[in-house]
Amino acid sequence: MKPAFLLASILTFAACSTAPKRPPLETVKSVDLPRFMGSWYVIGTIPWAVERNNVGTMDIYELRKDGKIDIRYVFHKKSLDAPRREMRAVGRVVDSKSNAEWAVRFIWPFEAPYLVIGLSGDYGNCVIGHPSRDLVWIMSRKPTMSDPEFNQILRDLAKNGYDPKRIVRVPQRAGGAIGTPEPGIQKPLKP
Numbered sequence: 001m002k003p004a005f006l007l008a009s010i011l012t013f014a015a016c017s018t019a020p021k022r023p024p025l026e027t028v029k030s031v032d033l034p035r036f037m038g039s040w041y042v043i044g045t046i047p048w049a050v051e052r053n054n055v056g057t058m059d060i061y062e063l064r065k066d067g068k069i070d071i072r073y074v075f076h077k078k079s080l081d082a083p084r085r086e087m088r089a090v091g092r093v094v095d096s097k098s099n100a101e102w103a104v105r106f107i108w109p110f111e112a113p114y115l116v117i118g119l120s121g122d123y124g125n126c127v128i129g130h131p132s133r134d135l136v137w138i139m140s141r142k143p144t145m146s147d148p149e150f151n152q153i154l155r156d157l158a159k160n161g162y163d164p165k166r167i168v169r170v171p172q173r174a175g176g177a178i179g180t181p182e183p184g185i186q187k188p189l190k191p
Contacts, residue, residue: 022161025129027100028119033093035123036116037061037069043145044138044153046166050087055171056080059139061091068092071104080173118156127153133161143172 042057051057054075062070069091076082087106091114095101100119103111118127118138125145128137138145138153154164 022131022133025115025117025131025133025160027095027098027115027117029098029100031099031116031119032123033063033069033099036099036119036126037063038141040126040139040141041143041172042137042170043140043172044136044150044167044169046134046136046162047168048135051075053078056084056173057170059137069102080171117160118153125149125153127157129157129160129162133163136162136167138167143174 038061040059040061042059045051045057047054054077056074056076058074060072060074062072064070071089071091073087073089075085075087077085089104089106091102091104092111093099093101094103094113100116102114102116104114105111113131115129115131116126117129118125120126123141125138125140128139130136136157138150150169154167157167158164
């Protein structure tokens with residue numbers, strides 16, 4: 001990915017935080033960070049510039065000793081058979097009481113709000129929101145989600161000011177994200 005395009009995308013993402021004021025999104029009461037870590041398949045999203053035409057997408061979180069979170073965004077461009085690519089970011093917890101509000105940085109010094117606004121009790125599904133309601137990620141530990149479950153999340157998001165018509169389902173391979181990264185991108189994930 002060209003640095004200028006990435007920078008423009010990051011600036012666009014950061015600019016969402018300057019959208020007109022809306023009531024704050026309510027985060028979940030508590031996130032057990034060690035339990036939240038690991039792989040999450042992106043099932044649905046309002047894609048921002050860098051995500052358009054991405055399939056087989058996944059976020060992978062790893063808690064660092066300093067309390068920050070290493071984030072790997074894994075994806076295939078347009079086809080699940082395309083080479084796997086990665087982007088990296090760093091998250092930091094903003095609200096340490098709940099651990100549900102983070103700031104994520106893809107490129108210094110720009111950070112974007114990352115709000116855990118939905119989380120199932122078994123940590124099998126989560127929903128990540130942005131105050132602007134222009135970005136959202138519906139994620140699961142599995143590469144698939146039932147229609148009734150997905151539709152319930154859409155109804156919940158609509159109650160929180162999101163336009164469900166803007167949310168698209170992300171194609172996933174039933175067995176998960178597979179493939180090797182393009183040369184020079186990042187090393188592949190371990191199964």
